[in-house]
Amino acid sequence: MPTTAPVLRPPPAGDVLLEFRGAALGYDRRPLLRDVDLVVCAGECVAVTGPNGAGKTTLVRAALGLADVLAGDLRRGTSRWGYVPQRHSVAAAVPATVAEVVAVGRLPLAGPLRRWAPAVRRGDRAAVRTALETVGLADRAEDPVARLSGGQQRRVLLARALATEAPLLLLDEPTAGVDEANQRIVAGVLRRLRGAGVGVVVVTHDVDALAGAWTRRVEVRDGAVQEGAPPGGTRHAGHGDGEGRR
Amino acid sequence: MTDLLQLWDYDFMRRALLAAALVGVAGPLVGAFVVQRGLSLIGDGLGHVALTGVAAGVLTGAAPVWTALAAAVAAAIAVEVVRARGRTGGDVALAVISYGGVAGGVVLLSAAPPGSPANLESYLFGALTTTSPADVRTFGVLALVLLVTVLLLRPWFFAVAGDEEHARAVGLPVRALTTTLAVLTAVTVVLSMRTVGLLLVSALVVIPVAAAQRTCSSFAAVQVAACALGLVASTGGAVASYRLGTPPGGTIVLLALAVFAVAVLGAALRPAGAPGREGRRAS
Numbered sequence: 001m002p003t004t005a006p007v008l009r010p011p012p013a014g015d016v017l018l019e020f021r022g023a024a025l026g027y028d029r030r031p032l033l034r035d036v037d038l039v040v041c042a043g044e045c046v047a048v049t050g051p052n053g054a055g056k057t058t059l060v061r062a063a064l065g066l067a068d069v070l071a072g073d074l075r076r077g078t079s080r081w082g083y084v085p086q087r088h089s090v091a092a093a094v095p096a097t098v099a100e101v102v103a104v105g106r107l108p109l110a111g112p113l114r115r116w117a118p119a120v121r122r123g124d125r126a127a128v129r130t131a132l133e134t135v136g137l138a139d140r141a142e143d144p145v146a147r148l149s150g151g152q153q154r155r156v157l158l159a160r161a162l163a164t165e166a167p168l169l170l171l172d173e174p175t176a177g178v179d180e181a182n183q184r185i186v187a188g189v190l191r192r193l194r195g196a197g198v199g200v201v202v203v204t205h206d207v208d209a210l211a212g213a214w215t216r217r218v219e220v221r222d223g224a225v226q227e228g229a230p231p232g233g234t235r236h237a238g239h240g241d242g243e244g245r246r
Numbered sequence: 247m248t249d250l251l252q253l254w255d256y257d258f259m260r261r262a263l264l265a266a267a268l269v270g271v272a273g274p275l276v277g278a279f280v281v282q283r284g285l286s287l288i289g290d291g292l293g294h295v296a297l298t299g300v301a302a303g304v305l306t307g308a309a310p311v312w313t314a315l316a317a318a319v320a321a322a323i324a325v326e327v328v329r330a331r332g333r334t335g336g337d338v339a340l341a342v343i344s345y346g347g348v349a350g351g352v353v354l355l356s357a358a359p360p361g362s363p364a365n366l367e368s369y370l371f372g373a374l375t376t377t378s379p380a381d382v383r384t385f386g387v388l389a390l391v392l393l394v395t396v397l398l399l400r401p402w403f404f405a406v407a408g409d410e411e412h413a414r415a416v417g418l419p420v421r422a423l424t425t426t427l428a429v430l431t432a433v434t435v436v437l438s439m440r441t442v443g444l445l446l447v448s449a450l451v452v453i454p455v456a457a458a459q460r461t462c463s464s465f466a467a468v469q470v471a472a473c474a475l476g477l478v479a480s481t482g483g484a485v486a487s488y489r490l491g492t493p494p495g496g497t498i499v500l501l502a503l504a505v506f507a508v509a510v511l512g513a514a515l516r517p518a519g520a521p522g523r524e525g526r527r528a529s
Contacts, residue, residue, distance in 0.1 A: 061415075064414075064415040065414075065415070065417075066411065066414060066415055079417075081416065082416070083412060083415040083416055085409070085411055085412055085415070087409075090408075090409075092282055092407075092408050092409075093281050093282050093284060093459070094278055094281055094282045094455065094459050094465055094468050095459055095462060095463055095464065095465065095468060096404075096408065096464060096465040097463060097464040097465070100404070100464055100465050100466070101408070103401065104401070104404070104405045104408070104409070104412070104413075105416075107401055107402060107405055107413075107416075107418060108416050108417050108418065112398045112399055112402070113398075115401070142463070142464070143463070144463045144464070160412075164416065
């Protein structure tokens with residue numbers, strides 16, 4: 001149940017990683033969301049909920065620079081972020097292995113010439129391995145992604161985001177169309193990220209599927225972003241303990 | 247075998263085989279990214295525009311290879327600009343430049359004075375055995391530029407070809423990368439011009455990749471296997487066309503198609519779960 005309270009919060013313990021102030025967000029000079037005030041800090045996991053077409057994806061895309069900030073301000077407290085798009089499949093025309101897809105997450109970290117350095121290549125391999133271990137797909141690294149199930153492919157996309165080792169992750173419906181076992185794995189990863197001080201924005205239609213992972217909830221509805229019920233269902237109860245509705 | 251070695255003694259055949267080998271490797275090398283992006287027919291569109299460039303060369307007395315390259319590169323950049331603006335689909339942009347390229351070439355060539363060396367057929371269908379030493383040098387330089395660029399930027403090309411939105415979201419220079427890739431495709435088109443001709447120019451970009459993706463599990467393996475298949479088809483086709491007295495462009499493409507047919511058959515006969523049978527997913 002949303003409230004009309006602004007979603008702008010003073011930073012708690014962590015650094016501010018993402019901040020919208022009075023922002024109007026949309027495409028082609030047409031705002032879909034207005035007066036967006038939202039702060040995401042390190043160690044927070046903000047669940048973004050709302051009906052289809054409300055503008056949840058627009059909020060995430062604006063944070064990534066894929067949608068326009070038509071008014072107000074967007075500030076990022078980091079130059080690196082990971083992203084899981086709203087897709088159900090990684091498979092493309094030409095086969096690619098799980099490791100090849102996840103390794104793309106490393107590209108923003110080093111340019112074409114630095115990438116030849118043995119230390120960089122070792123670091124990349126280690127980061128890919130760690131990301132795949134985190135999402136439980138280490139044993140599938142050399143498999144073609146097309147051979148994985150839909151839920152596993154969503155975890156591949158999550159691993160690609162983790163491989164960035166960025167302090168901020170933006171996930172657009174990582175559990176949509178995914179079975180319970182895969183949802184539990186994703187929720188577990190988000191809990192670990194919180195513990196590691198990573199800031200996470202996760203769009204979801206099912207907060208229960210991510211129980212114990214999110215610390216705050218904002219609802220996108222009628223062109224506005226509003227404070228939602230915190231974990232446990234009590235409004236304005238601080239940042240919560242992240243246990244949510246298990 | 248002796249016959250094959252004898253072919254190497256002929257200057258024109260050496261040049262023909264070298265040109266065929268360069269195209270056989272360069273086409274699939276770029277083609278893997280092109281197919282991954284779903285732009286398999288971009289080579290055709292750029293080939294048609296290269297015809298306008300050839301005509302401009304004939305009219306002005308400039309080397310057709312360079313005018314064709316200039317026209318194809320300009321068209322490649324135009325397609326990317328149109329695609330990036332998002333108002334017109336990539337396929338529509340390709341269709342527009344394709345028609346414009348052929349129309350421009352035909353009209354320009356009609357304006358050529360009588361006696362101009364407008365051997366249109368050699369550009370449309372290839373004329374491998376007339377490859378000159380200057381052609382080989384030009385193709386060698388172009389192929390080297392292409393190879394070095396792909397080696398340096400391969401992971402980035404893979405990233406934008408597989409998921410352009412994600413690449414943009416994490417801050418990769420998507421516009422520069424897609425434009426570079428389009429320009430490399432234009433270079434491949436010009437390289438292929440003498441070998442298979444502008445009308446079949448996409449064949450060595452697409453068919454070896456289509457064959458390799460039936461049997462390989464990783465993108466890297468597809469790219470290596472496609473280059474090997476392209477090399478076999480282009481040089482084998484060149485030799486076969488000489489022996490059989492058939493047009494080299496058509497012979498090379500038919501050989502590539504035969505390789506593709508074998509790959510499709512092989513993949514169909516393999517058990518589920520093997521590479522090339524990825525369509526049958528675990529649930």
